[in-house]
Amino acid sequence: MNKKKRRIVIAIALVLCITMAAVAFYMFAGKEQGDIATTWTSNQLASYASENSGIKVPGYSHLYFPADSEKVPITLWNPEGNECLFRFTLTLEEENDILYTSDFIEPGMALEEITLNHSLSPGDYRLLIQIEPYTMDKTTPLNRANVTADLTVQ
The missing domain is CATH 1.20.5 (Single alpha-helices involved in coiled-coils or other helix-helix interfaces)
Known part of the structure; x- marks a missing residue:
């Protein structure tokens, strides 16, 4: 050549x-390694804990997790139209046991499966879902919302 x-x-x-x-x-x-947010639209889940003109917060009533598994299906979402980021913390209410804390989730995005800090034994629990809104630059926390849900682990 x-x-x-x-x-x-x-x-x-x-x-x-x-x-x-x-x-x-x-x-x-x-x-980063971990849970990945996907695009989510509000018509896929129409349950809001707050319907006013402020920050829209999703509501949860009853959830089901598989027993003895750290990977669980749950939709943690930040409704489209919000002008803030969400960070979710899941805690077993009776035991004050933090199961999961998310990274920031942008408006219109959702996590559909998460990895808990540890698996749960079969049973019925009360789950506290803390939703912490932050400004888009991640520097200033806004009002916090606490949503409780029944959790069945089977």
């Missing part, structure tokens, strides 16, 4: 490597 063709092949290979590195960086940079 002559010198000119070799340079072209090397240049193409270099461009491909840079492109692949940029794509990998874009896809994985800044993402």
Whole structure:
């Protein structure tokens, strides 16, 4: 292969490597291990604890978790239209046992499965869901909402 063709092949290979590195960086940079929020619209879940013109807060009445599993299905969502971030903390009310604390969730986004700090034994519990709104720059906490729900672990 002559010198000119070799340079072209090397240049193409270099461009491909840079492109692949940029794509990998874009896809994985800044993402932490853990729960991932997905896009969520309010018509998928229409239960609000607060219907006033302020911050919209989701309501929960009865939840079901699998026994002896740290991964549990639950929709922790920040309704679209809110102008704040949400952070959720789940606590067993009777035991003051923190089961989970989320990262910040943007408006219109939701977690649909979370990883608890520990699994739960079968039984009925009272779950306290603390919803902490923050300004979009994550620096200032706003009013907190506490929502309680019945939790059945089976």
